[in-house]
Amino acid sequence: MADLAAELSLLLEKFNATQLVLAGSATLFLALIIGRLLFNSLPSKRPPVYEGIPYIGGLLKFAQGPWKLLHDGYAKFGDVFTVPVAHKRVTFLIGPDVSPHFFKAADDEMSQSEVYDFNVPTFGRGVVFDVEQKVRTEQFRMFTEALTKNRLKAYVPQFVKEAEEYFAKWGNSGTIDFKDEFSKLVTLTAARTLLGREVREQLFEQVADLLHGLDEGMVPLSVFFPYLPIPVHKKRDRCRKELSEIFAKVIRNRRESGHREEDVLQQFIDARYQNVNGGRALTEEEITGLLIAVLFAGQHTSSITTSWTGIFMAANKEKAFQPAVEEQKAIVAKYGTDLSFEALSDMEVLHRNITEALRMHPPLLLVMRYARKPFSVTTRDGKSYVIPKGDVVAASPNFSHMLPHVFKNPEKYDPDRFAPPREEQNKPYSFIGFGAGRHACIGQNFAYLQIKSIWSVLLRNFEFELLDPVPGADFESMVIGPKACRVKFTRRKLL
Template sequence: MAELPAELIVLMSNLSITQLVVAGSAVLFLTLVVGRLLFNGIPGKRPPVFEGIPYVGGLLKFAKGPWKLLHEGYAKYGEVFTVPVAHKRVTFLIGPEVSPHFFKAGDEEMSQSEVYDFNVPTFGKGVVFDVEQKVRTEQFRMFTEALTKNRLKAYVPQFTREAEEYFAKWGDSGIVDFRDEFSKLVTLTAARTLLGREVREQLFDQVADLLHGLDEGMVPLSVFFPYLPIEPHKKRDRCRKALSEIFAKIIQNRRTSGRREEDVLQQFIDARYQNVNGGRALTEEEITGLLIAVLFAGQHTSSITTSWSAIFMAASKDKGWLPAAEEQKAIVAKHGAELSFDALMDMEVLHRCINEALRIHPPLLLVMRYAKKPFQVTTSQGKSYIVPKNDVVAVSPNFSHMLPHVFKNPESFEPERFTKPREEQARNYAYLGFGAGRHACIGQNFALLQIKSILSVLLRNFEFELLDPVPDADYESMVIGPKACRVKFTRRKLL
């Protein structure tokens, strides 16, 4: 790095703190002005700018929350608009007409790393967003191999066992909050199938507390300043170090003893790179990082989707709970009482209910990419814009799913919209419950089996009554779940 000239160092040393702040602010403002002029001077029609007060309006709009920003921006400009945020630009693409390039483009055009690298302190070095694309592709392949059909079949009994044991403790009646209950249960099923028997049977409480500490270390400020020395980040780093030590011992014990288990951890232990890193096996630190990444990608999203599904099914019994309960009777008649892989795959009514809950409330408000090359989009009204290189590009599954020209009566719970002749999800990039395109969720089959197992146990053993209206979504959270909602349960053998 080039050194500062001696004259400048002397000058700076003679300035007061106030003078330094003023000078720094002036430099920052000048940088913003020059950047804005350069942006405005790029040839081609750019998306309209939604800012308000020059240079600070974008920050103020984000401070009010992305959901409000999306509503206001769409109402004013439609499907494409840009919000300047300090020295960066965030361009929003709303709806299936303007989304294809976002989902289809390769990482050399639309990259994830630049917008998701704030996860590196949580996941760890050497995995996912801390490695180049070809290494990340290999790591994702390893996870995909842990989710083959035969592997998924082996996980289903573990899902079912955890659900049955958990709900056996509920009693004959009572009041619960689905959000809290499913968060606990999904953590248990994840521990059993992802983290391994050792964690589930011997270290669950300790590991669960450490994972919670990691979760608390992911605050909104982390997206912009992931290494800022604030207390949540310090706790995150302590928890990450402790988890690394725990999994290092488990991995070493399995490798030295030769003992094998049916879980994703074992798949990572056995995996080897194919086209990079000399074909070596994963290190203990890489395995720990990938396990944490998989948990963060799936644990919250699965528990929240289970919560929303149960809430909507209980609130709309004629469209949700009752048809799904009748389906369970048919499934038992065909497959027997055991919740097998084939039985779960046959549950079309339940599948539609889950997909509809996921349509109304996808867990991720924004999905983002970094534009490495400019590209053109054309709206449903025929307007074309050039999105420039270096923009952060954002798509909102939540907002897109609420567009009435894409989904009829979008705020209404209507699982039948996924059946013929409606099939509203069939339009390209209309339904984004599990993402789409090159980076669609690779764990969606795992998640659906996990959610179906839990809801099937409930359908076969309980009736539910919502004591509160269907709750609002908590748009203040990193993952969009329901606010508190009291639900009365009554144990009743339905089958």
Template structure:
């Protein structure tokens, strides 16, 4: 034994420190590599693992784009599979058979905060993902109260006003890009109904520039490193501070003067916590953060869905455009030329056109949760898997909406799939364009009214012709919109 110890000592003396570190590192990496291989292929109830090269395979697959990852993973494993990404695991649940728990579970089981806290620098402190669940629930309640039927009725005239004024500036004919035009218009309507008349009429250009700066500060790397000191993040932080100052002045003026408006800002000014924070009112900083959060949740999604609706209606004259025009004639005969809440609610054809556009191209490719507890899912083939605690769990509205066993001929624009007797959306968790379950989008009625207002004005006043083929979706963007598409408009007489 003594001789062996002496020989080992002599050997170590001959090895330099760099050689020793390199050797130890090699052994450690080899152990991790083998461990990951054994973990990925360990038999049991865990979802199958789609990785390839341990530790880097998942990153490589994500780098090729989430859509390709979803397509290849689903083709190989079906509705449930896990992609390790560095030290994290992302488990995908695709389709209505495996997604109920994702949408129904409470935040004590499936949490949003851990996967969406990268929004905190944009929204600001003390709101949404920077607070515990019971506070966030109260803040969402305040927004829900701003979207009751009676309040929505007050927003409709504001939608109409912005749309009519915007399109009145168009000439008799011209060439436009729906995406650009609707992005501008939806920002205007959001400014009036969400941010307040003062912002829309007196501060719009300044606020719009600052909001654009916030938007530019949301880049892919922000998801992983939201506080990285890069130029777009520094600009984001400056814009957020300036917005806080602007909204603070508007809020103080309303509170001190007693002046009131019919908008979401007023709802937040009047709101009070009920079960937390001692029943106090919202602070100026909280109101600012909630306004920004609400705007970000709806602005891009609404403008993109408005764009896709127009593109598909223009490309499907017989199936979509002409029935929508005929419906407008019937609405005018029944309600007159005014676009009231009741008139918009009666537009079932236009509603289906919008819904089908949203089915084909939901703005969010992935929605995610963090599994705080393990849970089981059973796929349509009867196989049951246990998703472990700590996984990031993802569902994809875009990919799920393209499953032919759920929606017949899914790549075909067919609004009638939502009409009786077909009603293909009625299977639970099949249509998830606005989410579903506990976290369904609380602003969906607001969005439908907004989009219907815009397209009612256009259907009554213009004809459109696509000069390019129906564009592909831009999967390189954070929010999935159409790529560039030229559209010719021609003004015609009112219906």
């Protein structure tokens, strides 16, 4: 009995100690919550904090979806607000009034590397976000040189060839989904102009499957934990290794044979560093990484913008589709039936239709930077804030493009808003569909030519009718495209 009493006494002491620990922990947690609430409500030069429940509120808001977070945060605080997420602070800058520093600051002030380094396993080591800024600048220069006017002229016939061959396989009528069709076609055009003739003609299916594996390995969790050993990441790494082996052979064969092609791959093979790395040529691994980076930057965005352009033109026959058809007739009368660089560059109506589709539905919901230095912003209503060093700073093309003080009747598809004398895009940082400032998309001319080539072939050969209402955007995807929408096509006589 004495032993039992002793054991009970010991258990009681442990129970009381546990109670004290739990009570102390609860008190400490409550104090932290109260402290956080008081801190967030104190007057400050920093932006207002949109968190709700301390420590977990930001995570919960992101879990509900970025669009809802942007909508609710803007409604409550306006142009600038901060959302704590785990150990980071994300500050949103909404609209052109607070965006200039975000877009025009140098990399030593607003950096991409810290927020986009989750791409390193996909792109590979030694390129883009895995190198210091001066090396990345040289690599971007190499891609810019692959997109000069003369280079773009050489790519146009390849765009047209792929489009004509693809649509020749369609019947006289049928039902399609633009998003599915253009995803396939843009992959073909990208394979020919970016990855090379050898890949397009001999290795396309194999390379397309491997690229799909890379694509599947880019999930929301990858942004925070890119090296987590989950199945999609393991598959991503296998696909990346196999792609490296394939491109190494193609590159080696071209270098050894001296054979040349008109594509971006050839530009990278010929390129040399100028101010870094001793002026050497790119390695096979660097070329592979840059090709993958370029493909990821442009493939989904181009196919999605091509899809939205078709959806809105088909839904706005008198305002958009028919004027684009009439423009094609005028272009044929002026340049003949061949689609040349000059003919495509002269298509102002189609250009505005594409731009308006991109305004309404930019493929990237958020673009981000890391604040290496503090900076100040002033909102549209005159409030000034200091964004501290260490914040992740985000702008949203989608949300900013829907502000009525930036674009009149923003939810209405109206391509003429970009025509003289309106030119609503002319206020700095109002239209950011291709980014802006120092990091504006260097491939935008390539993208316009690609999309114009595809739609010129379609406008000259088909009529379209939406069988479903204009779809909403799929905000669940990493790149924001349209939800499913059935479209009826009917082949008609060539113009």
